[in-house]
Every structure is written in C-alpha cells, then in structure tokens.
Amino acid sequence: MLPAGSYDGTTVLITGGGTGLGRAMAVEFARLGARVGIVSRDPAHHAAGVTAVEQAVDEAAPAGRPKRAVAVGAVADVRDPEQVAAAFDAVESALGPVSVLVNNAAANFPVLAAELSPGGWRAVVDVVLTGSFLCSRELHRRHVARGARPGAILNISAAQAFTGGPGMVHSASAKAGVDAMTKTLAVEWAPDGIRVNGLVPGLFPHQDLPASLRALRERDPDQDATDARRQPAGRVGQPHELGWAATYLCSPFAGFLTGHTLVLDGGNHLRRDFVMPPVVPVAEQLRPRSL
Ligand SMILES: CCCCCCCCCCC/C=C/C(=O)SCCNC(=O)CCNC(=O)[C@H](O)C(C)(C)COP(=O)(O)OP(=O)(O)OC[C@H]1O[C@@H](n2cnc3c(N)ncnc32)[C@H](O)[C@@H]1OP(=O)(O)O
Numbered sequence: 001m002l003p004a005g006s007y008d009g010t011t012v013l014i015t016g017g018g019t020g021l022g023r024a025m026a027v028e029f030a031r032l033g034a035r036v037g038i039v040s041r042d043p044a045h046h047a048a049g050v051t052a053v054e055q056a057v058d059e060a061a062p063a064g065r066p067k068r069a070v071a072v073g074a075v076a077d078v079r080d081p082e083q084v085a086a087a088f089d090a091v092e093s094a095l096g097p098v099s100v101l102v103n104n105a106a107a108n109f110p111v112l113a114a115e116l117s118p119g120g121w122r123a124v125v126d127v128v129l130t131g132s133f134l135c136s137r138e139l140h141r142r143h144v145a146r147g148a149r150p151g152a153i154l155n156i157s158a159a160q161a162f163t164g165g166p167g168m169v170h171s172a173s174a175k176a177g178v179d180a181m182t183k184t185l186a187v188e189w190a191p192d193g194i195r196v197n198g199l200v201p202g203l204f205p206h207q208d209l210p211a212s213l214r215a216l217r218e219r220d221p222d223q224d225a226t227d228a229r230r231q232p233a234g235r236v237g238q239p240h241e242l243g244w245a246a247t248y249l250c251s252p253f254a255g256f257l258t259g260h261t262l263v264l265d266g267g268n269h270l271r272r273d274f275v276m277p278p279v280v281p282v283a284e285q286l287r288p289r290s291l
C-alpha cells in the first residue's frame with residue numbers, strides 16, 4: 001500500500017468506474033486522497049461508484065473532519081469524442097484538472113468468430129480500443145494545453161491480448177490493440193510528462209459482469225472452488241488488489257516506469273506445458289447445456 005495522502009490534490013478519471021473492477025480502483029485511489037470522476041453511460045452505475053467512494057473515504061477519515069467533494073459521475077459513451085470531451089469538462093469543473101486517466105471501460109460477450117456480426121465486432125472494438133484512444137487523446141490535449149505535469153494513463157487490458165481469446169475474438173483483438181497503443185503513446189508522450197502503462201487483470205469474478213459472461217461460470221454449481229483450482233496461485237483475484245496495482249502504477253513511485261503492462265493473475269497466463277488438459281472445441285464450450 002502507498003502512504004496515506006499519496007493522491008492528495010489529484011483528480012483521477014476512471015471510465016467504467018461505477019461497476020466491478022473500475023469501482024474497486026476508484027475506491028483505492030480515493031482512499032489515498034484522490035478526487036475521482038466516474039465516466040460511463042449509465043447514471044445508476046455512477047451513483048453506485050460515488051457511494052462506494054464516499055463510504056470508503058468516510059471510514060478512513062478522522063472523526064469530525066469536514067467532508068470534501070471526492071467523486072462525481074459524468075455520462076459518456078467512450079466511442080463518441082464529443083461525449084468524451086463533455087465528460088472531461090464536467091469532471092474538471094467539479095473536481096479540478098484531471099492528471100490521471102484509467103481506461104477501464106470495456107465490452108465483451110462470448111461468441112464464435114464465425115457467428116460474430118459486423119455490428120458485434122464494431123461494438124466491442126470501438127468501446128475497448130477506440131474508446132481508450134479517444135480518452136487518452138483528450139487527457140493529453142488538456143494536459144499539454146495547461147503545461148501541466150506529471151500525468152499518467154493506465155490502460156486496463158486482458159491476457160487474451162497475448163494468447164488470443166478463443167470465443168472472444170473481438171475482445172482479444174481490441175485488447176492487443178490497446179497494448180500496442182500503451183507502448184506507442186508511452187514513447188510519444190514521455191516528453192510531455194505523461195506516462196502510459198497497462199494493467200492486466202487475471203480472473204476477477206464479480207456480480208456486475210454482464211449475464212453472458214457470468215453464465216460461463218454459473219454452469220458449474222461449485223464455481224468458486226473450480227475457479228480457484230484453475231489458477232496456479234490457487235485463488236482468483238480480489239478487486240481491491242487491482243486497485244493497489246493501479247494506484248502504484250499511476251503514482252510518483254512509478255515515475256520512471258512507462259510503456260509497461262503489468263499482469264496481475266497469479267501466474268495464470270504462463271500456464272503452458274507439454275501436457276495440457278484435453279482440448280474441448282470452443283463451439284462445444286459455449287453450447288448451452290443442462291447440468
Ligand atoms: C470473471 C468471470 C467470467 C469468466 C469468463 C471469462 C472472462 C474472460 C475475460 C476476458 C477479458 C475481458 C473481460 C471484459 O471485458 S469484462 C467487461 C464486460 N463488460 C461489458 O461488456 C459491459 C458492457 N457491455 C455491453 O453493454 C454489451 O455487452 C454490448 C457490448 C453489446 C453493448 O454495446 P451496444 O450498446 O453497442 O450494444 P448493442 O445491443 O447495440 O449490440 C451491438 C452489436 O453487438 C451484438 N451483440 C450484442 N450482444 C451479443 C451477444 N451476446 N452475442 C452476439 N452478438 C451480440 C448485437 O447483435 C449488435 O450487432 P448487430 O448490429 O449486428 O445486430
């Protein structure tokens with residue numbers, strides 16, 4: 001854990017920060033003193049994120065300390081550059097200039113590549129890859145115009161980017177693009193004082209995931225134990241652990257680190273051997289079945 005107050009005076013914008021892992025990261029930034037802007041499509045998700053952040057900050061604050069503005073939500077579909085700019089405006093007018101951006105918003109659903117429509121491909125690639133680019137570009141534009149420094153961007157990726165993602169060709173391809181963007185922008189924007197890194201969560205189950213992804217696990221009545229057995233570390237990730245990694249990567253303690261993607265998965269993406277479990281075709285894995 002970083003020292004208390006590490007993010008005092010810093011405004012962090014997290015896309016998709018109202019649910020799941022984005023919310024967990026928002027809470028950890030706020031615990032360390034950050035003000036947090038939560039940007040996504042659904043105001044109900046913003047409300048959940050703001051409540052979680054306020055609760056965590058209240059718990060950590062000494063009794064009687066006056067309440068401060070710690071979190072706001074702003075509506076935007078990250079696929080639309082005008083909505084992205086308007087959301088930055090809204091967050092900055094409430095919380096001050098954004099110097100840390102977490103590109104966390106994502107879309108994904110299991111589908112065979114042969115059955116994926118052009119619209120389904122575009123929806124996922126546009127949210128994950130184009131959305132991360134548009135938000136990064138907005139942070140960079142504002143940061144440079146102000147002559148501010150330092151700044152940090154964190155791109156949330158997935159191990160599918162390195163291995164491919166059978167049953168999720170759209171997400172794997174988009175996340176691989178995000179990883180290439182991390183390295184490219186790290187070099188282009190280092191002279192502007194903006195670091196760009198990536199963070200890959202391994203298996204982090206939570207209830208906010210869309211039904212199509214939760215269903216992959218819920219076929220198994222003993223899902224938690226099965227998930228744990230499938231990880232070299234013997235357990236899945238806990239969302240606050242992703243927050244700990246995110247707050248480190250965007251902090252001055254990582255001030256010389258840029259263009260790096262950190263994998264937080266208990267070793268799972270390295271689990272390759274000559275002897276592997278029998279192959280089950282992806283079409284069979286995705287076929288609905290009764291238990
Ligand atoms: C941790 C436990 C789970 C274990 C499983 C393993 C997980 C591995 C993880 C891999 C790494 C990545 C993880 C993640 O990204 S998790 C984050 C997931 N979160 C979300 O996806 C939230 C947001 N998602 C959405 O809102 C929707 O899914 C969607 C992307 C579809 C929303 O976009 P949009 O509003 O534009 O959607 P539309 O309804 O207009 O649809 C657009 C086109 O997409 C087609 N579509 C939509 N859903 C499906 C589906 N389930 N199957 C096939 N096609 C689908 C839809 O038909 C549209 O296409 P057309 O225009 O051609 O009709």
Ligand SMILES: NC(=O)C1=CN([C@@H]2O[C@H](COP(=O)(O)OP(=O)(O)OC[C@H]3O[C@@H](n4cnc5c(N)ncnc54)[C@H](OP(=O)(O)O)[C@@H]3O)[C@@H](O)[C@H]2O)C=CC1
Binds near residue numbers: 079
């Ligand atoms: N959970 C896991 O095991 C893994 C997660 N990841 C990655 O972690 C990150 C967080 O995922 P997780 O928390 O699990 O999933 P969630 O489904 O909980 O989060 C996705 C978030 O993205 C937002 N979002 C989706 N589409 C848009 C859009 N068009 N514009 C703006 N915001 C959008 C959603 O908010 P709203 O609906 O309000 O727009 C939501 O808050 C993602 O990048 C994901 O790929 C990677 C590997 C594994």
